[in-house]
Amino acid sequence: xxxxxxxxxxxxxxxxxxxxxxxxxxxxxxxxxxxxxxxxxxxxxxxxxxxxxxxxxxxxxxxxxxxxxxxxxxxxxxxxxxxxxxxxxxxxxxxxxxxxxxxxxxxxxxxxxxxxxxxxxxxxxxxxxxxxxxxxxxxxxxxxxxxxxxxxxxxxxxxxxxxxxxxxxxxxxxxxxxxxxxxxxxxxxxxxxxxxxxxxxxxxxxxxxxxxxxxxxxxxxxxxxxxxxxxxxxxxxxxxxxxxxxxxxxxxxxxxxxxxxxxxxxxxxxxxxxxxxxxxxxxxxxxxxxxxxxxxxxxxxxxxxxxxxxxxxx
Amino acid sequence: xxxxxxxxxxxxxxxxxxxxxxxxxxxxxxxxxxxxxxxxxxxxxxxxxxxxxxxxxxxxxxxxxxxxxxxxxxxxxxxxxxxxxxxxxxxxxxxxxxxxxxxxxxxxxxxxxxxxxxxxxxxxxxxxxxxxxxxxxxxxxxxxxxxxxxxxxxxxxxxxxxxxxxxxxxxxxxxxxxxxxxxxxxxxxxxxxxxxxxxxxxxxxxxxxxxxxxxxxxxxxxxxxxxxxxxxxxxxxxxxxxxxxxxxxxxxxxxxxxxxxxxxxxxxxxxxxxxxxxxxxxxxxxxxx
Numbered sequence: 384x385x386x387x388x389x390x391x392x393x394x395x396x397x398x399x400x401x402x403x404x405x406x407x408x409x410x411x412x413x414x415x416x417x418x419x420x421x422x423x424x425x426x427x428x429x430x431x432x433x434x435x436x437x438x439x440x441x442x443x444x445x446x447x448x449x450x451x452x453x454x455x456x457x458x459x460x461x462x463x464x465x466x467x468x469x470x471x472x473x474x475x476x477x478x479x480x481x482x483x484x485x486x487x488x489x490x491x492x493x494x495x496x497x498x499x500x501x502x503x504x505x506x507x508x509x510x511x512x513x514x515x516x517x518x519x520x521x522x523x524x525x526x527x528x529x530x531x532x533x534x535x536x537x538x539x540x541x542x543x544x545x546x547x548x549x550x551x552x553x554x555x556x557x558x559x560x561x562x563x564x565x566x567x568x569x570x571x572x573x574x575x576x577x578x579x580x581x582x583x584x585x586x587x588x589x590x591x592x593x594x595x596x597x598x599x600x601x602x603x604x605x606x607x608x609x610x611x612x613x614x615x616x617x618x619x620x621x622x623x624x625x626x627x628x629x630x631x632x633x634x635x636x637x638x639x640x641x642x643x644x645x646x647x648x649x650x651x652x653x654x655x656x657x658x659x660x661x662x663x664x665x666x667x668x669x670x671x672x673x674x675x676x677x678x679x680x681x682x683x684x685x686x687x688x689x690x691x692x693x694x695x696x697x
Numbered sequence: 698x699x700x701x702x703x704x705x706x707x708x709x710x711x712x713x714x715x716x717x718x719x720x721x722x723x724x725x726x727x728x729x730x731x732x733x734x735x736x737x738x739x740x741x742x743x744x745x746x747x748x749x750x751x752x753x754x755x756x757x758x759x760x761x762x763x764x765x766x767x768x769x770x771x772x773x774x775x776x777x778x779x780x781x782x783x784x785x786x787x788x789x790x791x792x793x794x795x796x797x798x799x800x801x802x803x804x805x806x807x808x809x810x811x812x813x814x815x816x817x818x819x820x821x822x823x824x825x826x827x828x829x830x831x832x833x834x835x836x837x838x839x840x841x842x843x844x845x846x847x848x849x850x851x852x853x854x855x856x857x858x859x860x861x862x863x864x865x866x867x868x869x870x871x872x873x874x875x876x877x878x879x880x881x882x883x884x885x886x887x888x889x890x891x892x893x894x895x896x897x898x899x900x901x902x903x904x905x906x907x908x909x910x911x912x913x914x915x916x917x918x919x920x921x922x923x924x925x926x927x928x929x930x931x932x933x934x935x936x937x938x939x940x941x942x943x944x945x946x947x948x949x950x951x952x953x954x955x956x957x958x959x960x961x962x963x964x965x966x967x968x969x970x971x972x973x974x975x976x977x978x979x980x981x982x983x984x985x986x
Contacts, residue, residue, distance in 0.1 A: 425825050432840075
């Protein structure tokens with residue numbers, strides 16, 4: 384009876400050695416050595432700037448008025464929260480992120496289910512489907528703004544003309560919808576790839592057994608595939624949200640936040656505060672708020688990754 | 698439990714997926730291809746428009762058949778596009794190489810060597826990727842301005858390295874974990890030191906994985922816009938910044954715009970097609986294989 388307890392429980396021998404137990408201080412540093420350059424680099428370039436952002440957010444400071452720099456406590460946060468433009472940016476960010484994530488998730492799921500089937504030229508279809516995600520976002524935005532959305536010569540109106548749609552000026556009449564369509568087009572492949580990876584990690588034996596037991600396609604999907612997909616859907620949802628909250632390229636290129644403030648989201652708002660108004664304090668405060676919001680989503684994301692990770696590590 | 702008895706042999710026979718299922722459903726073929734064509738169409742349109750004349754580029758109804766011309770490509774190249782391309786390649790390639798050089802030892806420490814608290818470090822890297830760029834842009838901008846490195850391609854390369862580092866660490870780690878343990882142990886038993894083990898055993902085996910990681914890092918760096926537009930102006934401006942010029946004045950020249958967009962997008966489309974198999978691993982930061 385020399386089988387260690389954990390092996391007995393898991394039923395299979397562990398492939399990896401157990402965690403190193405008692406190491407001297409020197410040994411620990413020797414182990415850590417290879418990790419340090421990357422760790423220090425990441426801390427300097429990501430954590431230190433954020434600490435500065437936090438620091439700036441408590442100061443009244445405009446780059447256009449050098450020397451006029453003072454500590455104002457939570458003053459910037461008060462200013463930002465009572466700023467109608469900021470509130471508008473928050474609403475726009477939520478609308479943009481939620482609708483794009485849900486749309487691309489649903490379409491991505493449909494595409495993934497299609498690509499999980501066998502058909503002629505499936506790998507070519509897959510290659511074509513992922514391409515929109517690869518196209519440089521600024522280039523994609525320009526393309527949609529001109530050749531797609533133009534009221535007279537745009538392909539969208541040409542395509543919709545049999546359905547009685549006239550010369551709609553998409554970007555000025557439906558600015559938010561226009562941005563959402565472009566982003567959905569770009570992010571659907573992202574969702575699709577993650578969901579497809581989930582579909583293809585299903586055990587064929589279980590599916591086959593269910594089929595043999597007489598379950599129909601819908602029942603199999605609902606009872607077996609969907610529960611299995613759950614964590615992949617969660618991963619796609621949270622990672623997609625994190626990236627989409629930071630949407631900047633499409634707004635900068637297509638609407639410049641307009642017309643008026645109709646499509647100004649938080650990153651674009653901060654960009655305007657920082658690089659047009661040069662009010663460091665307020666931009667920093669808004670930045671800290673965005674980070675706080677992102678941390679909430681990221682906590683979920685990290686938990687999902689951690690679950691997948693625990694499964695894989697066995 | 699009569700059902701079990703009758704289904705058991707059935708399962709054994711059907712273990713291999715039956716071939717006929719694919720042929721029986723032509724609508725899968727139709728639906729799959731319809732989705733692909735619709736989604737790919739804007740990209741195809743961009744590609745086609747770049748070979749049109751300006752008059753053919755904006756017509757109602759759209760022009761599908763025309764004699765291709767290279768005029769627009771010449772016009773874009775004539776408008777000083779090459780320096781932007783060089784900047785983009787410099788920033789993307791330098792940052793990719795740097796990220797891999799930094800990430801490889803870190804990934805080794807976090808997988809095969811298993812430093813104490815490796816899990817915390819791993820998730821720390823992941824969390825830095827989730828931090829929005831707006832959180833750090835101000836201090837970076839002020840710092841970069843104060844040390845006189847605004848509009849400097851070296852600075853942009855360093856920032857892209859930080860952006861790609863978590864992806865590189867997670868991806869390389871996932872490839873290292875796939876190495877057969879027996880081979881590594883054999884090398885160690887034979888008395889190989891760490892550096893010999895790394896060079897002779899590990900590197901040759903994970904070379905394809907490193908290539909995939911490099912392609913993914915390249916994709917992210919090449920397409921990055923936010924830092925490029927805030928930290929560069931003329932000298933170090935990259936391709937996406939070049940495209941900003943088309944928002945206003947040149948936005949009327951659709952054919953030229955499409956030619957520029959095609960050239961801007963092509964390197965990453967090719968990289969992405971080549972790295973397709975590993976794309977999902979990179980996008981999910983190594984969480985999904």
